[in-house]
Amino acid sequence: MFSLSEENYLKSIYHLEAIHGKGISTNSIAKKLETKASSVTDMIKKLAEKEVLVYKKYQGVSLTTLGRKEATTIVRKHRLWEVFLVDKLNFSWDEVHDVAEQLEHIKSPKLIDELDVFLGFPKMDPHGDPIPDKEGNFQKIEKRLLSTLEEHKTGICVGVNDSSSDFLKYLDKNNISLGQKIKVLSKESFDGSLTILIHSKEITISKKISNNIYIQ
Amino acid sequence: MFSLSEENYLKSIYHLEAIHGKGISTNSIAKKLETKASSVTDMIKKLAEKEVLVYKKYQGVSLTTLGRKEATTIVRKHRLWEVFLVDKLNFSWDEVHDVAEQLEHIKSPKLIDELDVFLGFPKMDPHGDPIPDKEGNFQKIEKRLLSTLEEHKTGICVGVNDSSSDFLKYLDKNNISLGQKIKVLSKESFDGSLTILIHSKEITISKKISNNIYIQ
DNA sequence: ATAATTTTTTAGATAAGACTAAATATTTTT
DNA sequence: AAAAATATTTAGTCTTATCTAAAAAATTAT
Helix, strand or coil: CCCHHHHHHHHHHHHHHHHHCCCECHHHHHHHHCCCHHHHHHHHHHHHHCCCEEECCCCCEEECHHHHHHHHHHHHHHHHHHHHHHHHHCCCCCCHHHHHHHHCCCCCHHHHHHHHHHHCCCCECCCCCECCCCCCCCCCCCCEEHHHCCCCCEEEEEEECCCCHHHHHHHHHCCCCCCCEEEEEEECCCCCCEEEEECCEEEEECHHHHCCEEEC | CCCHHHHHHHHHHHHHHHHHCCCECHHHHHHHHCCCHHHHHHHHHHHHHCCCEEECCCCCEEECHHHHHHHHHHHHHHHHHHHHHHHHHCCCCCCHHHHHHHHCCCCCHHHHHHHHHHHCCCCECCCCCECCCCCCCCCCCCCEEHHHCCCCCEEEEEEECCCCHHHHHHHHHCCCCCCCEEEEEEECCCCCCEEEEECCEEEEECHHHHCCEEEC
16 A cells, blocks of 8 residues: 555656656656655655665666556546546536546545446546556557647647646637647747647747647 | 644544534544544644634533534535445445545545536435535434334434444345335333334344434 | 542654755766 | 766654653542
């Protein structure tokens, strides 16, 4: 059984491994969890004893199979709760994160599997992220950043890279949502900003924005 | 904002006040929470500083209006989640308590009010206990213990006094559920056991059982 | 009303998890 | 390859919530 804190470490390391591969540094974990590197060292030692990750002084950490399984379960719970909040309780996609962050720590295998049934085994959460099934498997969808799309080409928004309320509200304001067609009209080479066509309206978005939108 | 531990103290004191009135003893709180009296003293001081209860050394404690409001909210959350688990996720009434005990601590006013809407503003939880509304009001239902019913009289089961899985499973096994008609055929004066008619079947139940069933 | 018992509080200790500051490794720069 | 900069770990402290053991107050019994 893992504490709330341990679960949050596992989840963060899992997400960091998805981006950077094995060998996650103490500092990057500290940044992600908004804590201090010294706290991370302490916790890492504890988690290594529980055999959910491998740790060698001054080298990064890597999840074991056991650790990855545990982390996947937490991610599954988080994303299923997000679907519940949006589909059943009228939450918008920018309101779900903080609540799901709490709900993901509820311990009850029956709860989460019945929730999955109740929701109709959804494959995606409201931000386009895949939901692992009971066994921890999920489909990896093809996607690329909007910022990599060439001029005059069109893509369909399939996900976001940042689930903060601020960013999602910005997207809402500009009518950018999942399934939305986006055409790149022009690219400014100086700052990487894009002028795009969305809902037959032209808008210009910064590189930072286009770096957080996934298309297909 | 209250910690998980503080919330559990508030809830226990609230339930104890409902039975014994104001002035709850350190020891009774300790028993209810399965902790030590010394721990209770510590926590009581803390809660008194937060003005959710009144505490005077060597005298019991009483909730303030603020404290009662906070406790009512926790009870509301607990009971709404129980309804959700039974109505939507196929839990039986003996499986909900432990999970609801976790869910009641999730912090999000929107979550609980939307859940209330989603469930259709239920007035009762699966054990027949009333659910406080958004303002903290709930209807107090008339009820008495089955053990107080006279011989040859009939009542309808409207609640239970113990929500432990063991007790509820016993009731299931004997076809005793909410709304069920129960007729007392005879009362054994020696040990208080009752022979009752339920579902046109005669069964004998101990005093301890009849002391945990509410009828109307 | 005094003794015995029970209840409650105090004092001091412990564990989890976080922090600061200092020490030690490692990496990067020059 | 030494110096500078960065990253990581260690050592010691703090907070929250708990515990045990002992002291103090209140209650009950004689």
